[in-house]
Amino acid sequence: MTITRIKKEIVGLEQEIHMVLAALKARLPVMLEGDAGTGKTELAKVVGRALQQEVLRVDGDPELTAFKLQGWFDPPLVLQKGYQWETFIPGPLTSAMLQGGIFFFNEVNRAPSESLNAVLSALDERILNIPRLAAIKAKDAFMSIFTMNPYDRIGTNPLPKAFYDRCVWIGMDHQPLEKAIEIVRMRTGERDAEILRSICQIVEVTRNHPSIERGASVRAAIHIIRMIQSLRGEAKPPSMAEIEYLCMMALSKNIKPTYDTAKSPEELVKEIVEEVMSKKKLFAL
Structure with missing residues (x-):
């Protein structure tokens, strides 16, 4: 049924669709890698809709920090109530883990390499440590999809080896x-x-x-x-x-x-x- 929904919106890419769904079912982070215009972003969005899970999207850019991924504390509320969950504003990664949603990180290699360290434990152990609060464990339905264009050398950063080690890789090419x-x-x-x-x-x-x-x-x-x-x-x-x-x-x-x-x-x-x-x-x- 899921594949039927996807094929209504995606042309071709039959093998890629099957592999993405297989990896997500196994709760493995997926890296979609390919040139611009090969359908990486569209495939990720359509898969999210077909699985009927909330997709929390982040677009990589040089200003992206670990705090923007994980979340931050509201300063006025902290002054009133201190550091607690009530004063914490979850970022997209934390929200996806708590809700059992899909964390979609588009153009991941455009983000600073340092900020990706905030994602590593969530990918491997499915645990994220929130400073001043506690470690949270992702719900079983939590999934993650990443995309990158390896041919774009401007405004991009090399991904750490530890990141590749935690993802399964699916190559995307131009369609015939x-x-x-x-x-x-x-x-x-x-x-x-x-x-x-x-x-x-x-x-x-x-x-x-x-x-x-x-x-x-x-x-x-x-x-x-x-x-x-x-x-x-x-x-x-x-x-x-x-x-x-x-x-x-x-x-x-x-x-x-x-x-x-x-x-x-x-x-x-x-x-x-x-x-x-x-x-x-x-x-x-």
Whole structure:
């Protein structure tokens, strides 16, 4: 029943879904690792909804501290009543443990490595020590899911070995063309099969092009289709030049050329668009 619910919202990823559910059933922390746009965050959110448990989400950033994860004391109340549970404001990790919910830590490698130490005992022993109060033990239903993009080097930090030691790892990759088309159709409601295929092919070529080290994800295809749908409201359908410009908007900053190519990202996008669209009946929009 759970898998049926998930498949209503997730395209493909059958093996990943089965493995995530198996790990969570065993009460093992799950690390979803993959490039941007591979469905890590969406899978985590949908699994949480399908399991009908509250999902307490944290997004990694440099300002995230152990106190924001565990919780903190309300200063005015502490002055009145001292350090007790009544004056303590639980953070998302503590709340998930006490409620038996799902602790979802998105982009975990964007958080400072030091703050992750606050999570380790909760992952391993399912116990969390609250300073000035006591140690709490997680309810049996407590689960945790983490995501990270290992290819993003800006604003990220290496995870401690102890963190990897406590999680099971599930790799996420870009979906094949037919699945990508289905994803874009689901997210945009687009009914024109030809334009869906064309735009998804353009995005897929960016990941297979010999002069591109890192290409774009299905998210770029969704953006392009939505812009095409917006232009349809005007007097005439988008022209070839407009389609090319839309692709430039969505793709030029999402691809990384190889070090040995003389072509700019814009030149590569133009080349790919012209190659794919020359074989299509573009104006049947």
